[in-house]
Amino acid sequence: MRAVDIISKKRDGQPLSNEEIAWFIDAYTQDTLPDYQAAAFLMAVYLRGMQPAEIAALTLAMAHSGEILDLSDIVAYAVDKHSSGGVGDKTSLVVLPLVASCGVPVAKMSGRGLGFSGGTLDKLDAIPGFTSDLPEARFRALAKESGLVLAGQTKALAPADGKLYALRDVTATVASLPLIASSIMSKKLAAGANGIVLDVKVGNGAFMTQLDEATTLAHMMVDIGVRAGRDMVALISDMNQPLGHAVGNALEVKEALETLNSSGPDDLRLHCLEVSAHMLRLAGRGERWTNLTETKAYLEQQLDSGAAFQKFRQMVIGQGGDV
Known part of the structure; x- marks a missing residue:
């Protein structure tokens, strides 16, 4: 995948796939994607918005960019x-x-x-x-x-x-x-x-x-x-x-x-x-x-x-x- 393709899709108001969103967030978290491309992506989202499935995919990608706290040994339902x-x-x-x-x-x-x-x-x-x-x-x-x-x-x-x-x-x-x-x-x-x-x-x-x-x-x-x-x-x-x-x-x-x-x-x-x-x-x-x-x-x-x-x-x- 290429960051520029993902940015241009969102710039043009097209929905992104789960895989595209996960790749973009992972690349930015791992410092393999520069700030200027992430900034362009954010502005595209700001101007074009996101569909519910995209928002959920973005959230899950961000959540899974680090540790997921497991509280099951403390309480069955947190x-x-x-x-x-x-x-x-x-x-x-x-x-x-x-x-x-x-x-x-x-x-x-x-x-x-x-x-x-x-x-x-x-x-x-x-x-x-x-x-x-x-x-x-x-x-x-x-x-x-x-x-x-x-x-x-x-x-x-x-x-x-x-x-x-x-x-x-x-x-x-x-x-x-x-x-x-x-x-x-x-x-x-x-x-x-x-x-x-x-x-x-x-x-x-x-x-x-x-x-x-x-x-x-x-x-x-x-x-x-x-x-x-x-x-x-x-x-x-x-x-x-x-x-x-x-x-x-x-x-x-x-x-x-x-x-x-x-x-x-x-x-x-x-x-x-x-x-x-x-x-x-x-x-x-x-x-x-x-x-x-x-x-x-x-x-x-x-x-x-x-x-x-x-x-x-x-x-x-x-x-x-x-x-």
């Missing part, structure tokens, strides 16, 4: 969540220990913030001593011991995405929905999840400001996951105002802890219950937690009893944080 991010979005700090307190192990690799909102790891950095830079052996040990671990993504997971994102950033191709969807989902697939809950934010405090764009992105990511054999749920949530009251990493950790202690703002509590209920429904695999109303009531008990807070505290201690 469930994960992803938020597209927004101002005051500290959902993961509440949802992950809440789900783990229900007996569902959560071994999550998370990222840092992009743009104006801090990522989950940025927020956890506000806890003195907390470390998210964990060797894989320690990551697995903590997941088995406490049922909850939250670590930074390693460069071994979806390295093609890291290279392509850096190139998108300097070639004005960040805003392509197929490229956004494949970037997010390549990391989710590589991180070993069987079921994924997507929380797509929309509004002036999110990266997606228009509902139609957010809806299209959600559909794209669900389609990718289904084609890859994953169970998928997508929620679209309003981010025209901050979630909760606090904005800023340390303040958001404080507010998350208040929510885990059965107080905190109502909007944050309700949203976390919604996301957590869908995660439990996936984890239940049709055998339990099938009724969302009953599941939310059970999750409220976990918050009110302090079980979710204790699970968060256990995670912080295990990862060296000051409690």
Whole structure:
């Protein structure tokens, strides 16, 4: 194959085969294809778009450009969540220990913030001593011991995405929905999840400001996951105002802890219950937690009893944080 032929096909709006996409991504990851050809490919995708099968093929090629995390020795069915991010979005700090307190192990690799909102790891950095830079052996040990671990993504997971994102950033191709969807989902697939809950934010405090764009992105990511054999749920949530009251990493950790202690703002509590209920429904695999109303009531008990807070505290201690 020749890169120029693949670029010209996409430039002319023709669909690419799975083999062409896999070859291109592998060549770029292995540094046998120059940045200028990858940049031309990205711009062709930006201008011409991609069909659903192409987006799925691109995502799988990026996911398989590095290691695929296997969590089967920790949990038979791994469930994960992803938020597209927004101002005051500290959902993961509440949802992950809440789900783990229900007996569902959560071994999550998370990222840092992009743009104006801090990522989950940025927020956890506000806890003195907390470390998210964990060797894989320690990551697995903590997941088995406490049922909850939250670590930074390693460069071994979806390295093609890291290279392509850096190139998108300097070639004005960040805003392509197929490229956004494949970037997010390549990391989710590589991180070993069987079921994924997507929380797509929309509004002036999110990266997606228009509902139609957010809806299209959600559909794209669900389609990718289904084609890859994953169970998928997508929620679209309003981010025209901050979630909760606090904005800023340390303040958001404080507010998350208040929510885990059965107080905190109502909007944050309700949203976390919604996301957590869908995660439990996936984890239940049709055998339990099938009724969302009953599941939310059970999750409220976990918050009110302090079980979710204790699970968060256990995670912080295990990862060296000051409690």
